Amino acid sequence: xxxxxxxxxxxxxxxxxxxxxxxxxxxxxxxxxxxxxxxxxxxxxxxxxxxxxxxxxxxxxxxxxxxxxxxxxxxxxxxxxxxxxxxxxxxxxxxxxxxxxxxxxxxxxxxxxxxxxxxxxxxxxxxxxxxxxxxxxxxxxxxxxxxxxxxxxxxxxxxxxxxxxxxxxxxxxxxxxxxxxxxxxxxxxxxxxxxxxxxxxxxxxxxxxxxxxxxxxxxxxxxxxxxxxxxxxxxxxxxxxxxxxxxxxxxxxxxxxxxxxxxxxxxxxxxxxxxxxxxxxxxxxxxxxxxxxxxxxxxxxxxxxxxxxxxxxxxxxxxxxxxxxxxxx
Amino acid sequence: xxxxxxxxxxxxxxxxxxxxxxxxxxxxxxxxxxxxxxxxxxxxxxxxxxxxxxxxxxxxxxxxxxxxxxxxxxxxxxxxxxxxxxxxxxxxxxxxxxxxxxxxxxxxxxxxxxxxxxxxxxxxxxxxxxxxxxxxxxxxxxxxxxxxxxxxxxxxxxxxxxxxxxxxxxxxxxxxxxxxxxxxxxxxxxxxxxxxxxxxxxxxxxxxxxxxxxxxxxxxxxxxxxxxxxxxxxxxxxxxxxxxxxxxxxxxxxxxxxxxxxxxxxxxxxxxxxxxxxxxxxxxxxxxxxxxxxxxxxxxxxxxxxxxxxxxxxxxxxxxxxxxxxxxxxxxxxxxxxxxxxxxxxxxxxxxxxxxxxxxxxxxxxxxxxxx
Numbered sequence: 014x015x016x017x018x019x020x021x022x023x024x025x026x027x028x029x030x031x032x033x034x035x036x037x038x039x040x041x042x043x044x045x046x047x048x049x050x051x052x053x054x055x056x057x058x059x060x061x062x063x064x065x066x067x068x069x070x071x072x073x074x075x076x077x078x079x080x081x082x083x084x085x086x087x088x089x090x091x092x093x094x095x096x097x098x099x100x101x102x103x104x105x106x107x108x109x110x111x112x113x114x115x116x117x118x119x120x121x122x123x124x125x126x127x128x129x130x131x132x133x134x135x136x137x138x139x140x141x142x143x144x145x146x147x148x149x150x151x152x153x154x155x156x157x158x159x160x161x162x163x164x165x166x167x168x169x170x171x172x173x174x175x176x177x178x179x180x181x182x183x184x185x186x187x188x189x190x191x192x193x194x195x196x197x198x199x200x201x202x203x204x205x206x207x208x209x210x211x212x213x214x215x216x217x218x219x220x221x222x223x224x225x226x227x228x229x230x231x232x233x234x235x236x237x238x239x240x241x242x243x244x245x246x247x248x249x250x251x252x253x254x255x256x257x258x259x260x261x262x263x264x265x266x267x268x269x270x271x272x273x274x275x276x277x278x279x280x281x282x283x284x285x286x287x288x289x290x291x292x293x294x295x296x297x298x299x300x301x302x303x304x305x306x307x308x309x310x311x312x313x314x315x316x317x318x319x320x321x322x323x324x325x326x327x328x329x330x331x332x333x334x335x336x337x338x339x340x341x342x
Numbered sequence: 343x344x345x346x347x348x349x350x351x352x353x354x355x356x357x358x359x360x361x362x363x364x365x366x367x368x369x370x371x372x373x374x375x376x377x378x379x380x381x382x383x384x385x386x387x388x389x390x391x392x393x394x395x396x397x398x399x400x401x402x403x404x405x406x407x408x409x410x411x412x413x414x415x416x417x418x419x420x421x422x423x424x425x426x427x428x429x430x431x432x433x434x435x436x437x438x439x440x441x442x443x444x445x446x447x448x449x450x451x452x453x454x455x456x457x458x459x460x461x462x463x464x465x466x467x468x469x470x471x472x473x474x475x476x477x478x479x480x481x482x483x484x485x486x487x488x489x490x491x492x493x494x495x496x497x498x499x500x501x502x503x504x505x506x507x508x509x510x511x512x513x514x515x516x517x518x519x520x521x522x523x524x525x526x527x528x529x530x531x532x533x534x535x536x537x538x539x540x541x542x543x544x545x546x547x548x549x550x551x552x553x554x555x556x557x558x559x560x561x562x563x564x565x566x567x568x569x570x571x572x573x574x575x576x577x578x579x580x581x582x583x584x585x586x587x588x589x590x591x592x593x594x595x596x597x598x599x600x601x602x603x604x605x606x607x608x609x610x611x612x613x614x615x616x617x618x619x620x621x622x623x624x625x626x627x628x629x630x631x632x633x634x635x636x637x638x639x640x641x642x643x644x645x646x647x648x649x650x651x652x653x654x655x656x657x658x659x660x661x662x663x664x665x666x667x668x669x670x671x672x673x674x675x676x677x678x679x680x681x682x683x684x685x686x687x688x689x690x691x692x693x694x695x696x697x698x699x700x701x702x703x704x705x706x707x708x709x710x711x712x713x714x
Contacts, residue, residue: 084677100504113511121475181633186629277537280537290381295384
């Protein structure tokens with residue numbers, strides 16, 4: 014019992030803080046061929062931004078490969094020889110950014126951040142002069158102005174936990190009765206199939222519903238994820254979603270004859286698709302078309318859309334027609 | 343040795359006899375690997391852009407044509423009304439709006455600061471960050487173009503500029519599949535290993551057959567070895583298939599040594615199976631064992647650096663991660679496959695994993711008692 018309630022809370026707390034794509038403390042090495050005041054000023058600026066940590070000074074370009082291969086350093090900054098002199102005399106000096114692109118997303122972000130910092134530096138050393146850069150983009154983020162990844166992950170984690178826990182609980186409980194032979198007793202009793210299933214589902218429905226409440230509560234009080242839309246609506250949708258997950262669990266249990274099979278099916282068949290194909294971590298529209306089509310039948314996908322919409326923006330009723338409330342049995 | 347052989351025979355018989363488990367153990371991971379690897383991508387495609395151009399100058403048109411030419415953006419509409427554009431954004435029909443106000447082109451021509459508004463639908467924070475970065479880089483490009491034409495005009499007033507160039511090593515085309523496939527492979531092996539081993543002993547407990555084994559003269563270590571080896575084989579087998587798929591279907595070159603991967607996999611699987619057996623000895627029912635295994639599984643996976651980089655985690659998250667075997671293996675397998683790291687490069691991670699596996703196995707052996 015403790016596991017049932019404790020687990021989702023611990024997981025939500027853990028992941029709410031831990032799962033993030035934000036750049037932070039990237040380990041950086043510097044290969045400085047000129048070692049003058051300009052390069053050290055730039056390095057200082059980069060380190061003080063908080064996004065990068067200087068971990069190593071290299072002396073030779075051949076060390077770059079070796080450093081990356083050790084796996085800790087993610088980016089190397091190479092200053093050309095006579096950097097400062099060139100900057101003063103020729104008014105132009107260049108620095109090369111080398112990234113470990115085995116993680117393409119991080120490599121991209123590192124380059125973007127470094128370019129931003131260098132751009133700022135350019136503006137700073139030219140203060141008082143006319144700066145040739147004139148088009149300044151002003152960005153405004155709608156619905157999530159600080160780009161908090163928590164806003165994104167709380168709905169995702171909620172959907173994942175509810176989906177997996179609910180499906181697993183029901184599928185196991187029926188498979189267990191089958192395995193232990195007590196299912197026979199239920200079957201010969203005068204209970205109708207509907208009654209058996211209802212009796213099996215109701216306790217878990219209540220449990221999962223409490224779980225959903227707790228998750229929304231933790232999201233609100235610990236992470237400050239707002240519920241802008243109607244709370245009642247959110248809960249109704251959650252109830253619908255839990256019901257769906259539970260029915261899926263029952264369906265799994267009817268096709269499997271042992272707990273092991275039921276568990277592997279509900280865990281293995283559901284876990285990765287739930288995480289990957291629901292838009293929880295990876296944006297759906299980037300996927301190849303066939304996968305986007307498949308994602309339409311993944312229930313958490315719709316649930317995540319729903320919770321995000323209710324939580325983060327004013328309710329718009331027309332969106333909720335999309336919810337597939339089919340029940341598999 | 344003979345005793346172990348008999349136990350092995352029993353375990354393998356049990357695994358291969360269970361016809362409904364076989365496809366789950368062998369077919370499902372392969373299918374998931376092939377399908378899901380395409381899903382795990384941050385590559386930008388088809389960002390729906392709505393442009394409000396109230397300026398209609400040559401500058402705004404040139405910028406718009408730059409966006410049209412970019413493969414990342416699909417321009418939904420070019421219009422005058424910001425109100426309409428915002429409505430589309432609220433309806434979730436577009437991802438970002440680019441808004442040129444009247445007078446934009448004039449300001450650019452007069453070399454004053456001109457601004458363009460970028461309105462992003464940020465419900466999905468990670469995607470929004472990407473749209474924004476791409477949009478900014480397109481505008482930045484245009485700025486540079488302007489800048490160079492202006493610089494030639496203003497020879498008398500030297501502007502100091504730090505230029506930068508960048509290159510992406512090890513993966514110049516910035517492809518996601520080579521990065522994701524090893525990680526997903528690790529994940530599938532872990533799930534299979536952990537669950538099968540966690541359910542195994544406890545299942546015997548639940549059915550009552552453990553008593554029968556307890557009264558035989560089988561020694562503790564023989565019993566545990568007999569339980570470990572079959573799962574080790576299954577893990578190796580799946581890893582092999584996964585690597586073959588990686589090399590021949592997805593054409594990912596394995597830069598490092600395959601034997602090194604197997605050495606790491608051996609130690610890693612011992613750790614995972616040890617955790618599984620430990621859970622198995624601590625619990626009384628399969629249901630309990632499964633929930634606990636699931637709890638650790640999800641934590642291991644989401645913190646393992648598969649989807650989000652471990653370096654971005656807060657300090658304490660990284661400390662917890664020191665205890666996460668999945669994180670080590672994902673890191674090592676990526677290093678070996680993508681960067682060709684050798685034995686010395688992974689020595690630190692490998693020795694931590696070895697220490698881990700020894701500790702956890704001795705724990706598991708210690709907790710398994712023949713008397714109840």
